[in-house]
Amino acid sequence: MASDDTNRRFGLNTREGWWDDPLPDGKNQGPDTVRWPIMGVVFLLPFLIPITKSLVAAPVVTVPVVLSWLLVYAYAACYLLFPFFFRQVRPLKLGFGIVMVVLGLGVVAGVHANPFILLYGTAVMVFLAPAAWSVIVDLAALAVGALILLVQSRFQNDYGDLITVGSVTLAMFFMANLIRAIRRLELANKEIATLAVTNERQRVARDLHDLLGHSLTTITVKAGLARRVLESAGDIPRAVEEIREVESLTRSALSDVRATVSEYREVSLSAELVGARAALRAAEIDTDLPHAVDNVAPEFQNVFGYVLRETVTNVLRHSGAKQVKVHLGKNWVEIEDDGTAAEVVPGNGLRGLTERLAAAGGTLRTSVRSGGGLVVRAEIPLPEPRAAAPAVRAEPAGGLA
Known part of the structure; x- marks a missing residue:
């Protein structure tokens, strides 16, 4: 175009x-x-x-x-x-x-x-x-x-x-x-x-938003958890463990920023599931997450990893949810929370996800649950199966009988 x-x-x-x-x-x-x-x-x-x-x-x-x-x-x-x-x-x-x-x-x-x-x-x-x-x-x-x-x-x-x-x-x-x-x-x-420079700037801005938004939100939640542990129970070993995780997240975020600027960073859906479980647990949000991503087509896992990352970040920031459910299919991912959201307010994150999915030929749908909270579903159509090649009948080496 x-x-x-x-x-x-x-x-x-x-x-x-x-x-x-x-x-x-x-x-x-x-x-x-x-x-x-x-x-x-x-x-x-x-x-x-x-x-x-x-x-x-x-x-x-x-x-x-x-x-x-x-x-x-x-x-x-x-x-x-x-x-x-x-x-x-x-x-x-x-x-x-x-x-x-x-x-x-x-x-x-x-x-x-x-x-x-x-x-x-x-x-x-x-x-x-x-x-x-x-x-x-x-x-x-x-x-x-x-x-x-x-x-x-x-x-x-x-x-x-x-x-x-x-x-x-x-x-x-x-x-x-x-x-x-x-x-x-x-x-x-x-x-x-x-146009190439503009597109590259948009890519870096989108990647940094997705990356730092999630990392900084998780760091904030874990730092707050460590503070509450020290203030309420004085459990120093647990507080130290949370601070160590904050340090690890900080180093990982710094490494990801460098890789993003160089365009060498790849998002893994399985790694995002592990990170989402840790971040939601630190925020004291119950989770219902799959333990494997084998049922997701490999070519879609990178894009769905971004969807999971951004959606979990939004849950931690804005939703006030108590429970989050994630469902995976071969060509779709669905994240549901029971937060207080009564309407869909598109921000930079959702717009960035929409652009990513559009580039892959997919769509992003966000809707409000009947009892409150949001359902985010990303889906990419599967490629149409190729027609089977016609069978070729082998002839004897000697030609016509």
Whole structure:
């Protein structure tokens, strides 16, 4: 899905990219607006020098001569100014390109200039306008140019220059679209990198929430239990044992944080069952937990381990429950508590679990029990069984009997 969105956004493998500028606003890059006028004048000299000489040599300054001057230098000015239109909206760029092509045709018709000068306009159209529009306008310009040559009886002498204009324009068309494709790919790669960084941040945030939420909650419960033991019974050996478990949990949490950041940490459903039993016992909550996870499909145990961890953490934090039951199936896990919750309030933990299960093709359902408390059920559909391969009957080595 993300790949399809990127293709549509940057005009990759889409028909719309031929008709519209596929790059986002402000991402179009053209020639340098400072250096280009100097280079443009150099390119224009072979066109301007002979035409200027012919206009200067006119014996009388008439209205047609003045119009010819205006056409020639307006055409040249457009060629020098076109880089400033690269960052404009598509209709303005398209209109500018069409005006320049029309001016070029006017120069060919009015000044009887060599049709090769059309190359300035067709090249600008190729680099400035979307691909489909440049093809339409440039083909129309070549057709009108051929018609002008026919009307002025110059076609036989100048048709070769017109073919040259078409050939060079075609080469520039492919070069312009190659440049655009490279630019689109660069922008798409940047966006993909940004999305990858965002996804990694979300993964680390989700893993740290699931990890530290459970570990710190268990540490808090055990530390509180040790304090109550010392305050009420003065049972120092038991208090020391609880504090040792707190120390062990702290070391384990630190190790898990390092592994999570490195993306090497794997959650074990069986280990989570052991941890849940210890945490709930320390909180003086009765448990009904399975003693083995053999009936759960191995490929689902990692995800279900996260579900069990987050649900038990929520029970310890918010539920006020006295009993917790956990049921396991081949492709599902269900955690039930008898707490005081009267409605489902989705938080970061449940949203993170929903994302994990969605990535595995599963669903998370949370509902309220009739007597209070929550039921959390995670389920992942089993893959459809493959069709059995047709039996092949063995033939005798000698072939047909």
